[in-house]
Amino acid sequence: MRRLVVLGGGTAGTMIVNKLRKRLPREQWEITVVDRDDNHLYQPGYLFLPFGTYTAGQVVRKRHTLIPDGVDLVLAEVDRVEADKNTVHLQDGRTLGYDYLVIATGTSPRPDQTPGMLGEQWRRSVFDFYSFEGAQALAGALRSFDHGRLVVHITEMPIKCPVAPLEFTFLADAFLRERGIRDRVELVYVTPLSGAFTQPIASAQLGSMLEERKILVEPDFMIESVDNDKKAIVSFDERVVPFDLLVTIPLNMGADFVARSGLGDELNYVPVDKHTLLSKKHDNVFAVGDASDIPASKAGSVAHFAVDVFVGNFLEHVSGRPMTGSFDGHANCFVESGNGKGLLIDFNYDTQPLPGKFPVPALGPMSLLKETRANHLGKLAFRWIYWNVLLPGRPLPLPVHMSMAGKVTTPATTAPHTDKE
Template sequence: MRRLLVLGGGTAGTMIVNKLRRRLPASEWEITVVDRDDDHRYQPGYLFLPFGTYSPDQVVRKRHAFIPDGVELVFGEIDRVDADSASVHLEDGRTLPYDYLVIATGTTPRPDQTPGMLGEQWRRSVFDFYSFEGASALAAALPAFDHGRLVVHITEMPIKCPVAPLEFAFLADSWLRDRGIRDRVELVYVTPLSGAFTQPIASQHLGDMLEERKILVESDFMVERVDNERKALVSYDEREVPFDLLVTIPLNMGADFVARSGLGDELNYVPVDKHTLQSTAHANVFAVGDASDIPASKAGSVAHFSVEIFVDNFLELIDGKPMTGAFDGHANCFVESGDGKGLLIDFNYDTQPLTGRYPLPVVGPMGLLKETRANHLGKLAFRWIYWNVLLPGRPLPLPALMSMAGKVVPADDAGGPRSAPPEEE
């Protein structure tokens, strides 16, 4: 009997066990998934909790309901991986051997890594929304905020769902206008980046949207500490950003057991081949989803598309064949912009977000880098798709690799913008 052990029953881990249980003979393969508890949380829904769009029961379901028959679900905290003996040790003393290991334990906000962030203002005037507890606490506090300085802040990249801070700023602007108090609130967006986003075309577009909404941008801001007494962010170059209400995205890090196991980088992400997701140190170890160090967005779409490539590659590997699939870093993200509208961005390792239509040329129906009602509805509809299609491992009619179909290539020296020619589609 061969053993596949998956650490993490989140998006990537759940998809993997659902897809592989159907394709690996039960008489030959034992599949086990490990997680700390039975609560599976729809993390994109955290953004909507503070504004009352979603209720807590809409973003939490029981993990075991999505684990297929024939897969053992083990609850426990992971102490370490012993890659030399091919075993995982749990904190309660249990040991789980494996032939192949998939690390899919994601990334976690770590406010403890920034001096002062967990001080006396934590969840009084300093909040996060990248955790269920933080988003719930902010939902309770936000209605009482009716004037002052609201600061949305990113500590450092990478973070999961890199557009979510922008979405929060846009939604906060809309929410304040709906309440008739936008003129009493100064909105500030603080980022370590030089612009609104990591990619030039999208950064320009999103930056223009911030300016249109009169959201001030404090760029290239590397936070050194949170001054609780003076209620201010302080950067390493001694710039200060005062706040009345701070919504911060703390440093994101991989799981601590990765560090204890000697498998991670300085942020506890597992170094892997960015195309196959195979560990650069151990041929029988993979890291999928947010747990790896691939230079792609730490987003649910990346987990989805990379799992599609991983599954076929894994089946080739265990048959003694070369892995022929190559993940291209494909990501697409809906970006809520307020007022019942949203944008969509679609990109990969080599191609930045472009304008156009998705997934089909001309007809779309989604507009790329364009605010539309359809994109907002697509974002809301994705919650149903997540629970009923994505997690169970059912096929979605979207290509795992990015397509240039429908995208408008930027102008070059020869002329103006153009659609991708057939050979690029």
């Protein structure tokens, strides 16, 4: 009996076990998925919790209800992996042997990595929304905030869902306008990037949207610390940005066990071949989704498209055949812009977001790099698709690899993009 162990029962891990259980003979393969608890969280929903669009119950389901029959779910923290011995050590003392291992433990916010961020102002005037608890706490703070300086801040790239800080900023602007207090609030967007986003064309479009909404941008800001006494963030070049309410995206890092196992880089992401997702160190270890170091957005769509490529590659690899699938870094992201509208961006390793129509050329119904009602509705509809189609491993009528069909190219749109996400 061959053994597959998947570490992480989030988006990528759940999709993988649902797809592979159907493809791997039960009499030949045992499949085990490991996660720390039984709560599967719909992370795109965190964005909407602070504004009351979603309730907590709409973003949480029990993990065991999403795992198929014939897959063992182990609820435990991972202590370390002994890759040379094909063994996973759990913190409760149990061990799991494997023939093949998939690391899909994602990435998490680490406010402890920035001096002062977890100081006396944490969850008082300093909040995050990249965690379930943080998004819920921020909802209360936003309801009581009626004047002052609201600062939205990114510590460093890469972060999961790199458009989410912009989405929060646009939604905060609309939220304050609906309450009739926007003129009493100074809204500031602080980023380590030189512009609003990593991709030049999208950055220009999103930057102009910030300007139109009179949102100040503080670029190239590399935070050194949070000054709790002065209620300010301080950069390494000694710039100071004061705040009354700080919404920060802390440093994102992979799981600590990756470091303890000697499997990761300085941010605990597993180095893999960016096309096959196979570990660069071990021929029986893969990393999929946010847990890998691929130069693509750490977003749910990337996990979805990568899993589709991974499954075919895995079946070839365990059969001793060359892997023929090649992941292209495809990302497809809705960008909420407030007032019931949104944008859509579609890009990959080699091509930056372009204007046009998606998924059907000329017809859409989604517009690329353009604010529309349809894009907003598409983002809201995705929650149902996530629970009922994506996680169970059912096919979506979307191309796994990015297509140029429907996209508009000009000399100004063909400049190469940066891989820094």
